[in-house]
Amino acid sequence: MSSHIIKEYSYMGGAETPVVSRARIITDGDFEEPDLPIFRLGDEAIGDTPEGLFRKPSSLPIAPRFCRNHPKNEVADKNNQPPPAPEVDPLEKLREEYEQKLRRENQESYLRGLEEGRKQGIAEWTPQAQRIRQALEKAMAALSQRFETNIGALEKSIGDLAVFLAEKIVGEAVNRIPDVVKENVEKCLKLLAGAGNVIIKINPADYDVIKAHLPSLLQRFEGKFTFHLEPSQNISPGGCVLELDGSIVDGRIETQLENIKQHMKILS
Secondary structure, three states: OOOEEEEEEEEEEEEHOOOEEEEEEEEEEEOOOOOOOOEEEEEEEEOOOOOHHOOOOOOOOOOHOOOOOOOOOOOOOOOHHOOOOOOOOHHHHHHHHHHHHHHHHHHHHHHHHHHHHHHHHHHHHHHHHHHHHHHHHHHHHHHHHHHHHHHHHHHHHHHHHHHHHHHHHHHHHHHHHOHHHHHHHHHHHOOOOOOEEEEEOHHHHHHHHHHHHHHHHHHHHOOOOEEEEEEEEEEOOEEEEEEEEEEEEEHHHHHHHHHHHHHHHHOO
């Protein structure tokens, strides 16, 4: 006499919550454990009569459709099926679509506002930038003009200072070195064209110096010139004026300093 084994299981719901529905699995011969997340409750051997198959061995209800391995019964294992997809709330879906659209429009509005602000800023600041540029150009031109004026004044001051220093140096040299007048007369004689009697006008303080130097001058110029000395208060010490047949060579110290001043003006 073959026997049947009734196995009792309790199926578990979500979060390990027991489901109230229970079932018996009836098998003939070797029992094969079901691959379900269940807890086994107990076994009971019963007879092989049809009445015995569906006899209640305990207070638990019998659900033949859960006998998956029984050749005569098909068990519908609900827990083996994938959970049904959650129902989508139409209002929730509409709210999400509206939020996405709102975010997209906000981003587009933000970018559009940036571009419009940039264009407006350029349009507003371009005239002002031009005015600033023109003001800077005028300021630079005025500064350049002022710089040129200051440079010119500085050059004039430097020239005047140079002449003043030259006068001081020459004056000191004339007072300290009596031979200055001799060198000055020789230099002016070289500038005379022709030959003949030369009138040498000098300061009375230099008369004796030039008189003593005349033999040397006659020898140096080999009889080209004869000399006549003429003292003059109009000529400062160290200077001289030479005249020959209407030609005049001005060797006064003042004249030489003025020539230096004019030369410096040309250079500046």
